[in-house]
Each structure stands twice: as C-alpha cells, then as structure tokens.
Amino acid sequence: MEITSKTNQKVKQWVRYHQKKYRDEDQKFLIEGEHLIEEAIKHAAIECIMVRKGVKHAFSSYPCYVCSDDVMDKLSMSVSKADIMACVSYLKAPMKWGNRLVLLDQVQDPGNVGTIIRTACSFGFDGVILSDQAVDLYNEKLIRSTQGALFHIPVWRQSLLEALEICHNHQIPVYATSLHKAVTLSDMKRVSSCALIFGNEGSGVSPELLAKSDQNIIIEMTAFESLNVAVAAGICMYHFRKD
C-alpha cells in the first residue's frame, strides 16, 4: 500500500502516537529503525511497518505501507529522520515474579531509564519496575536508549510499595542505594536473588522506600561524590549480575 498524503487517515492516527494520551488510548506506540524492529519482532506484536519509498527491507511478512518522503518525515520523531518504522502494541506485564529485579523510584530522564533497562537485560535481571511517577515507558527517547532491550526483559509500572511487599513475600532481599547508614557495595555478598531500588535524579530513593528496604548500599567514591543514576545502577547490577 502506498501513502503519499500527510493528511491520510493512517498517517494522522500514527502521528497521534507521538503523544502519550493517544498511545494509552489505543495501547500502541511507534518505533524507528531496522535494529529496533528486528528486536521487536522477537517478543512484541507488530501491527504494521512504514517504510520510506525506495528503501529495501526484510520485514515482508508484516502489513507494509510505503510512504513518501514528507510522510516519513512527519511520522519520524528523531532528528535524523527514520527510513523505516513500525507500529507496535503495548507490552504485557510478566506472568511470574522474577528473582533479580530493578525498581526505579521516580526516575525522570527517559535516556536514564532506557539505559538502565538495557543494562538490566545484559546482566540477566528478570524485570524492571517503574514507579507511578517515573517517566512514560513508551517515550521515544526511552525506547531508543534501550537499544531494543525493552523487547527482551519485562518492564512494567507498579506501586513500588506494593512491589516491595511482593519481594518480601518471596524472600527477595531489597537493597536501596543511599548515602546514609549504608554498606559499601564491594562488601555486599553476591546473592542469587535481589531487588535493587534506584531513585530520582535529584532526590534519590524516597524515605518511605528506604524505610522498607533490607539494606542500604553505597558505591565507594574517592571525590566529587556524584554519579549519574544509570551509571550507579550499572555498577550495582554488574555486582549482582546473573552468572
């Protein structure tokens, strides 16, 4: 099917997915670029592919719309306009609770959250839980930062107090990063199950979650004492990685 008009009904519908409220309404989102589509194919439901006219691709088993340059440029959210995109259904929450979890308390930057999801996937974590106030999972920059990991590891939104309770019921120890009353990371025994809480970029993990965690962890630093949350999370996840 070919689309050459920016006012085509399909185009209008897809462009609405640049905004969270319309994504939530239809439970669908857009992804850009061959790499993300390849990753999505493995674990997500792709509704259709949109491709720039003249561009070859290997996704012929999906409904495909060949789009003119101005249509693609309108659909794409990235600065370097995409040649291929897909419309994908929202991901489902997992059926079973994992052993290695990452809990993100009001982490706001989409790049940070996407990077943490990517790292969690690489170190064999079973899931990433976003608190109610954390950034939207289907934010374009977040998806891009995951490099496709989003389609390999369950990520969902849940009250973290509720999540902590489930962890406690499953005898999963909960560790929060904090500068106070904390054990240094290198003194922490590597364990086969744990839930790690990382906090907001400015204010850290909130006091009510710190109060319910089993242990506070501090990453030993020499000077300056300031780490980006995705870096701090990466260092902790490496320590508690699955062998």
Added chain:
Amino acid sequence: MEITSKTNQKVKQWVRYHQKKYRDEDQKFLIEGEHLIEEAIKHAAIECIMVRKGVKHAFSSYPCYVCSDDVMDKLSMSVSKADIMACVSYLKAPMKWGNRLVLLDQVQDPGNVGTIIRTACSFGFDGVILSDQAVDLYNEKLIRSTQGALFHIPVWRQSLLEALEICHNHQIPVYATSLHKAVTLSDMKRVSSCALIFGNEGSGVSPELLAKSDQNIIIEMTAFESLNVAVAAGICMYHFRKD
C-alpha cells in the same frame, strides 16, 4: 549593569558562543545554572555573570549583567530557560601526566562524554583525554552532564596514539574494552595506575589503538550483550577506582 535589548553588543557576542567556531575563536563558553557556576568558581576563570532581572544570587564578586526576560531566554540553550549563566574561559590542559587516565576514542554523544567525566572525577581519576574526532568539550549538553565535574578534573583533546606512547613511557598499563581476546573485568587485578580506553558508540575502540594496548578487558554479561559506553566506562572505572 542592566541589559534589556536582545541586540545589545554583549548579548550578540554571548549568543555566538552557542556555536563551536566562535567559542574556539574567543576561547570562551557559557554555562547555565547556580550549581555549575559554583563548581566553575573553584577552578575556572569566570569572566562575568548574567542574571535574570529580579533573581537573587551570591556571585557578587564577579562583573554582573542583569538581563530582561527576553535577553535571558535568548542566551539560554536549555529548554527550561536559565535564571543565571556565566561566561567562562576555556580550561587549560594539565601541567603533569596522571596515573589514572580515561581515553575516549571518538565517543560522539555529549551526554555520554559528560557522564564519563563526572564518573572519572568521582572515582579519583587524574584526567580524561578526548580523541581528535570526539565530541566538542564545550558542547552545552556535555557540560550539563558533567554536573560540574569538568571543573575538577583535567579534560583535554590529544591524539590517542600520542597519549598511549606517553602512557607507555610512564609505565602506565593501557587497557581497552573489547569483545575479542579479552580478560574478564573481575579477573583484572586492581592496580594503582592505568589508562582505560573506551570506544565509539557504534564501532568500539579502533583497531590501531587495540593493537597498542597492553590488555583487552571484557565486562561479563549474561545476555543481550549490549551496554551504553558511559555505563561500561562506569563499571570499569569503579573497578580501577582510587582508594
């Protein structure tokens, strides 16, 4: 001094510093926000402060321009327009060679480079060297991502082949991250001096640098096998941190 016109000569001059070529010409750059200015004061030469009319500040020992809203909005490069900015002289390369160094080979994303500088500072590294093709050090997003660490640790641009030679002359072992012929990070002995090379987001460390490094390192991963370069660098720098 009060400035109310966007066509004021000073304003025109500062706005030029949004572009690299004019920064390089005058060897000056702009920073935004109270926190960065506080950090800059300790180690950099501040030429003047620009403050939004009505906003109080504690930098009264510097020449200060009180600017109208439209002037400040024009000067500021961030989405959430700054209330206070400063014009700062380019940083100087350090006088002596350090023991713990980070070498960035064509790392392109300003957020990644800024985050790596921030991490290097926190783990007691002595300097960060950018390869000729790496992103501009005075890029606004890079500076913001350092959270001020830029003013606490020497960062400079140099041919990395030249830097490697100096490291070898100083008997500093050079480690590069690579997926091939590599020793796992946790098997690496913690040493009191080292130079760590991290590569471009897409292509990694270039072959000519890998050929001249003393050892390749790989970060053990469980699955997916993909890490953001700032996260990978963070994990390695934590391992080789200064006690």
